[in-house]
Amino acid sequence: MKILGIESSCDECAAAVVVDGSLILSNVVLSQVDFHKPFHGVVPEIASRKHIEWIRPVVEEALSVAGVTAAELDAIAVTYRPGLVGSLLVGLSFAKGLALALAKPLVGVDHILAHLYAPHLETTIPYPYLGLLVSGGHTIIARVSRYDTLEVLGTTIDDACGEAFDKVAKHYGMGYPGGIAIDRLARAGDPRSFRFPKPSLHKGDSLYDVSYSGLKTAVIHQLDQFWNGKSEKSPANIAASFQRVAIDLLVERVLAAAEDTGLRRIVAGGGVAANSYLRERMSSEAEIEVVFPSLKLCTDNAAMVAGYAFHAAREGRISDLALNAEARVPMFKRAYP
Ligand code: KG4
Numbered sequence: 001m002k003i004l005g006i007e008s009s010c011d012e013c014a015a016a017v018v019v020d021g022s023l024i025l026s027n028v029v030l031s032q033v034d035f036h037k038p039f040h041g042v043v044p045e046i047a048s049r050k051h052i053e054w055i056r057p058v059v060e061e062a063l064s065v066a067g068v069t070a071a072e073l074d075a076i077a078v079t080y081r082p083g084l085v086g087s088l089l090v091g092l093s094f095a096k097g098l099a100l101a102l103a104k105p106l107v108g109v110d111h112i113l114a115h116l117y118a119p120h121l122e123t124t125i126p127y128p129y130l131g132l133l134v135s136g137g138h139t140i141i142a143r144v145s146r147y148d149t150l151e152v153l154g155t156t157i158d159d160a161c162g163e164a165f166d167k168v169a170k171h172y173g174m175g176y177p178g179g180i181a182i183d184r185l186a187r188a189g190d191p192r193s194f195r196f197p198k199p200s201l202h203k204g205d206s207l208y209d210v211s212y213s214g215l216k217t218a219v220i221h222q223l224d225q226f227w228n229g230k231s232e233k234s235p236a237n238i239a240a241s242f243q244r245v246a247i248d249l250l251v252e253r254v255l256a257a258a259e260d261t262g263l264r265r266i267v268a269g270g271g272v273a274a275n276s277y278l279r280e281r282m283s284s285e286a287e288i289e290v291v292f293p294s295l296k297l298c299t300d301n302a303a304m305v306a307g308y309a310f311h312a313a314r315e316g317r318i319s320d321l322a323l324n325a326e327a328r329v330p331m332f333k334r335a336y337p
């Protein structure tokens with residue numbers, strides 16, 4: 001089954017052709033990063049306008065690289081939630097038009113589930129496992145029992161992990177996008193220069209919840225308070241010290257969830273899964289099997305959308321043309337989707 005995937009939930013305009021949920025024939029990702037850089041963050045209005053300009057050439061490129069004509073496709077898959085609604089609508093409307101014109105089935109795909117599917121494009125991973133989804137908008141620790149079913153065990157009670165990286169980088173002018181800038185800068189820094197605090201969570205929160213707003217405040221507004229008094233207060237030292245705590249607190253929760261659930265396999269996904277310290281730390285855990293997607297499949301792409309859709313289409317889960325974009329998915333506290 002040859003499926004065209006389309007992804008436009010944020011600032012990457014992407015299209016891909018994937019066969020039977022695993023063979024990637026093309027994976028085109030056009031990043032808008034240069035257009036958002038002057039603002040140190042994604043500007044929704046610019047994002048949707050760029051998607052409108054780029055969606056058609058990006059889809060054409062994906063088909064051309066794959067050597068597949070539109071008529072040969074078996075289905076059109078598209079991210080419909082969560083994300084920036086104006087951006088989502090561009091990909092969704094384009095996909096609907098294509099599906100209607102070609103009389104092909106449309107498969108609406110949830111971006112979170114697609115991120116978790118990404119490593120399945122590269123290797124066979126049996127279910128169930130512990131999913132760790134860390135991106136700019138989400139931080140989720142979940143028991144994943146099928147490609148479309150996850151039970152959320154923990155989430156963030158405030159900022160997402162990637163959002164904390166982005167905000168710290170923006171405040172100190174470390175570079176844009178923030179996550180990759182901090183990751184690079186941290187390599188030259190001493191992670192013990194600042195002893196930033198780990199969050200104390202409230203009684204009502206789940207054992208596996210995380211919180212980033214306290215850490216963000218400490219790094220941005222209370223630097224001196226946590227300084228070791230010896231190291232230089234350099235951007236590299238700030239980046240390394242922040243990154244260590246931001247990742248360590250996540251890893252502690254994931255390992256606690258692995259211990260308590262007995263799930264010894266952890267599968268990561270989302271932009272922050274590209275973080276080199278997270279990859280290094282998790283991979284050094286004995287007795288735990290850790291699967292990370294390759295870097296290209298961590299951040300937003302359409303191959304994960306097309307790959308996921310193969311399983312949905314095979315089970316007859318075809319979307320209606322009335323499918324609408326959704327900015328958010330109701331809170332992840334209990335079950336998802
Ligand atoms: O999955 P993604 O491309 O888009 C969303 O669905 O949000 O993730 C983007 C997020 C951003 O917050 C970005 O700063 C972060 O992933 N990110 C990283 C790294 N690469 C991207 N965070 C830490 N280290 C990285 N190497």
Ligand code: ZN
Nearest residue numbers: 115135299300
């Ligand atoms: Zn994403």
